[in-house]
Amino acid sequence: MQLEQLRAARERLLEAYAVVRRTVDEATTELAVAVPEARLAAESAGRRVELDDDMSVDDIEAELDTGRFAGLPLLDVGDDAAPEDEDEDEVEDAIDDDEPAVEEDIADTSLGDTTLAEDVLDDAAAEAGEGGPVSDIFSRLRSGVPVDTAPEPDVEPDAADSDADLDQDDDDEDREETVLERRDRYTVVLERDLGRALKRRLADDENDKLDLIRRRSPKDGAEVVVGDLALHREGFVDAVRDQLRAAGLAGTQFAAEVLSDQDQEPAAVDSVGIDDLAAELAESLVDPIRAKTVELLDGSEGDDALDGVRACYRQWKGRAGELAAQYVHTAFNRGVFAAVPEGTMVSWVVDDGADPCPDGEDDALGGAVVRGEGFPTGHLHPPAHPACRCLLVPGVL
Numbered sequence: 001m002q003l004e005q006l007r008a009a010r011e012r013l014l015e016a017y018a019v020v021r022r023t024v025d026e027a028t029t030e031l032a033v034a035v036p037e038a039r040l041a042a043e044s045a046g047r048r049v050e051l052d053d054d055m056s057v058d059d060i061e062a063e064l065d066t067g068r069f070a071g072l073p074l075l076d077v078g079d080d081a082a083p084e085d086e087d088e089d090e091v092e093d094a095i096d097d098d099e100p101a102v103e104e105d106i107a108d109t110s111l112g113d114t115t116l117a118e119d120v121l122d123d124a125a126a127e128a129g130e131g132g133p134v135s136d137i138f139s140r141l142r143s144g145v146p147v148d149t150a151p152e153p154d155v156e157p158d159a160a161d162s163d164a165d166l167d168q169d170d171d172d173e174d175r176e177e178t179v180l181e182r183r184d185r186y187t188v189v190l191e192r193d194l195g196r197a198l199k200r201r202l203a204d205d206e207n208d209k210l211d212l213i214r215r216r217s218p219k220d221g222a223e224v225v226v227g228d229l230a231l232h233r234e235g236f237v238d239a240v241r242d243q244l245r246a247a248g249l250a251g252t253q254f255a256a257e258v259l260s261d262q263d264q265e266p267a268a269v270d271s272v273g274i275d276d277l278a279a280e281l282a283e284s285l286v287d288p289i290r291a292k293t294v295e296l297l298d299g300s301e302g303d304d305a306l307d308g309v310r311a312c313y314r315q316w317k318g319r320a321g322e323l324a325a326q327y328v329h330t331a332f333n334r335g336v337f338a339a340v341p342e343g344t345m346v347s348w349v350v351d352d353g354a355d356p357c358p359d360g361e362d363d364a365l366g367g368a369v370v371r372g373e374g375f376p377t378g379h380l381h382p383p384a385h386p387a388c389r390c391l392l393v394p395g396v397l
């Protein structure tokens with residue numbers, strides 16, 4: 001039964017891979033044909049412009065028709081031979097409108113497994129070489145940025161001058177985004193590492209437990225498999241403690257960076273207390289896993305228990321990333337709080353990138369508070385709830 005499911009899953013994976021592979025191959029072939037054609041056409045058009053200033057835009061466009069391709073330097077002509085500005089714009093507009101069909105084909109290919117698709121795109125981009133039009137397309141596909149969407153200027157100069165409040169709001173938003181990005185520089189790697197550490201610990205634990213289940217004799221109770229609770233939790237604490245310490249220290253470094261921008265010194269911090277976080281994280285994994293294991297061992301036999309235990313660990317491994325994010329952010333904010341000197345104003349910056357955060361919105365709307373005096377919802381610093389990604393930032397934002 002399980003073997004069949006595995007086979008079916010593997011076949012679906014191979015099918016998905018084949019679709020992506022085929023689409024990428026087709027796109028690459030079309031690019032291989034289209035790029036040299038476009039280059040030839042562009043060179044030809046460029047030469048014609050040099051020779052004949054009177055040549056119309058329509059004529060040039062007809063010349064380019066065979067090889068239009070987004071992102072290619074179609075025209076490379078000297079100043080003296082350049083068409084009038086207006087004409088140039090028309091040519092550019094016409095080229096901008098002409099998106100390569102092959103890209104749309106790839107983008108429209110619906111795939112359940114985006115990771116697989118991204119991997120294949122990575123491979124294909126690597127094969128195509130960096131820096132060329134092909135690799136540009138692959139990076140755009142990966143980032144999901146529409147082709148040829150030139151960034152609009154944020155604010156018209158006139159509008160900015162005429163509305164000081166709007167201008168101020170824009171500035172504030174920019175600053176907040178910058179602190180969140182700055183935070184991410186630290187936390188992205190920490191989250192990834194803690195997530196990996198959790199998955200490794202879960203996989204090792206799973207192997208131990210499966211082994212014990214296979215070897216236990218019928219008269220053995222479930223406790224032979226689950227073992228000592230304190231030791232079990234301690235194994236998980238050991239697996240996450242260093243990562244959480246690193247997250248706390250990263251928070252102090254972030255705070256020092258921001259304070260230094262405000263010409264302030266951070267408070268001296270030897271270490272950020274995270275032992276309770278490590279214990280809580282270990283408990284939140286170990287306790288439900290043990291309960292489920294006991295339930296399965298008492299209520300089922302042989303392979304059923306093994307399958308059930310595997311499914312249980314799989315479920316928790318699937319949540320490792322989410323738990324890692326939650327605990328890294330908690331430790332990080334503790335680090336920020338620890339490194340902000342007494343009496344300094346601190347601000348609550350909302351990050352609702354993943355989910356809206358009503359509590360965080362309340363705390364942010366209340367404005368900056370003196371460190372330690374608490375935000376409107378009573379929190380000294382984020383997070384306001386387990387999935388909260390808000391950030392404590394020194395200063396009045």
Ligand SMILES: [Zn+2]
Nearest residue numbers: 357360388390
């Ligand atoms: Zn929040």
